[in-house]
Every structure is written in structure tokens, then in C-alpha cells.
Amino acid sequence: GENVEQHPSTLSVQEGDSAVIKCTYSDSASNYFPWYKQELGKGPQLIIDIRSNVGEKKDQRIAVTLNKTAKHFSLHITETQPEDSAVYFCAPRPGGGKLIFGQGTELSVKP
Amino acid sequence: DAGVIQSPRHEVTEMGQEVTLRCKPISGHDYLFWYRQTMMRGLELLIYFNNNVPIDDSGMPEDRFSAKMPNASFSTLKIQPSEPRDSAVYFCASSPRGSGEQYFGPGTRLTVT
Numbered sequence: 113g114e115n116v117e118q119h120p121s122t123l124s125v126q127e128g129d130s131a132v133i134k135c136t137y138s139d140s141a142s143n144y145f146p147w148y149k150q151e152l153g154k155g156p157q158l159i160i161d162i163r164s165n166v167g168e169k170k171d172q173r174i175a176v177t178l179n180k181t182a183k184h185f186s187l188h189i190t191e192t193q194p195e196d197s198a199v200y201f202c203a204p205r206p207g208g209g210k211l212i213f214g215q216g217t218e219l220s221v222k223p
Numbered sequence: 224d225a226g227v228i229q230s231p232r233h234e235v236t237e238m239g240q241e242v243t244l245r246c247k248p249i250s251g252h253d254y255l256f257w258y259r260q261t262m263m264r265g266l267e268l269l270i271y272f273n274n275n276v277p278i279d280d281s282g283m284p285e286d287r288f289s290a291k292m293p294n295a296s297f298s299t300l301k302i303q304p305s306e307p308r309d310s311a312v313y314f315c316a317s318s319p320r321g322s323g324e325q326y327f328g329p330g331t332r333l334t335v336t
Contacts (some may be wrong), residue, residue, distance in 0.1 A: 183334030
């Protein structure tokens with residue numbers, strides 16, 4: 113089955129700095145690559161996704177890049193703000209309807 | 224749209240009791256997922272349905288767990304009998320056909336004493 117690893121597990125940055133979280137996966141059949149943000153006491157929320165025929169996608173301060181050959185994709189957050197503090201999950205889809213969630217990265221943005 | 228609705232939001236029960244968690248997916252979504260989240264094991268998929276039919280229940284931990292989806296707007300996850308190790312946050316999510324995007328409910332925090 114799909115093996116998903118996220119790095120780092122925790123990340124602390126100063127407000128205004130950039131943050132990058134990397135996700136590696138094992139199943140070459142994976143074709144959909146989303147990132148979720150989970151705030152304390154809430155369910156995960158989709159923030160950006162990319163499909164296998166695209167290398168990069170941007171939405172304001174967040175972007176996702178995909179390297180299918182190396183089987184990894186990354187979340188980039190620029191100009192971080194305190195409200196970006198949360199746990200972030202990657203969740204590649206190996207096929208069918210289900211996503212395989214990584215272990216999460218706890219991002220802390222210090223004012 | 225109100226989003227995915229889960230009830231109850233919190234449940235405290237004693238070991239051995241039956242627990243039923245409820246979920247109303249977003250109208251028009253074809254897929255429904257049940258997840259469990261703990262610090263130790265992270266976010267685990269328990270089971271998912273497509274058009275009310277269970278497709279993959281390989282994540283259901285044991286026979287004490289069962290899930291049903293009698294119609295497109297309602298699903299239940301039942302634990303009978305409950306054990307302390309079942310304590311976790313249980314999430315329901317729904318997804319429109321073909322998109323892959325999953326929309327999560329607020330979760331049910333279950334505590335089994």
C-alpha cells in the first residue's frame with residue numbers, strides 16, 4: 113500500500129518568513145496530491161491541491177510543487193502570519209476514492 | 224450549504240456501552256468517509272462509501288466497529304462494546320464524485336472510561 117512521509121514534523125518560523133513542508137509517497141499510481149490544514153478543535157480543511165499532470169500550482173501565499181519522478185510534493189507558504197499556525201497534512205491519492213494522510217507537520221509562526 | 228454535520232460533538236461513555244456516531248454529508252456528494260484521529264496513530268481511514276455502498280472497510284479495527292449508510296444523507300458509525308482504547312476524535316468527510324476533494328465535519332470527541 114501507499115507509504116507517506118512528511119518532513120519536518122514540527123516547524124517554527126518568524127512572521128513574514130517562508131515555510132516549506134515536504135511529502136514523499138511510494139505508490140507511483142498516485143494521481144492527486146492535496147494539502148490540508150487542521151486548526152485546534154476543528155476538522156482538516158483542504159487548502160490547495162495539484163493533479164499529476166501539473167508541476168506547480170499557486171494560490172496567493174500558498175503553493176504546491178510536484179515531482180512525480182522523485183515521488184514527492186511540497187507545500188510552500190510565503191509571508192507567514194500567526195494565523196497560519198496549525199497542523200498541515202499531505203494526503204496523496206493512490207487510486208480509487210481514498211486519501212492516505214501523512215503524520216502531519218505542526219507549524220508555529222511567531223509574531 | 225451547512226457543510227458536513229456530525230453529532231454528537233462530544234461523547235463520554237463507560238467501557239462496555241454502545242456508542243453511535245452520526246454524520247450528514249454535504250448534499251450531492253457521492254462519497255462518505257469515516258476517520259479516527261489519535262496522537263499515536265494520526266488520522267486513519269476506517270471505511271468509505273460510494274453511493275451508499277461500502278467500498279473499503281479494511282481500516283475498521285475489529286468486529287466491534289460497524290458503519291452503515293442507509294441513504295445518501297445519513298451515515299452511522301457504531302462501536303459495541305466500547306473500550307477505553309477507542310477514545311479518539313472521529314471525523315466524517317464527504318466528497319463529490321471524481322474530484323478527490325474531501326470536506327470534513329467538525330468531529331466527535333469520544334471518551335470511553
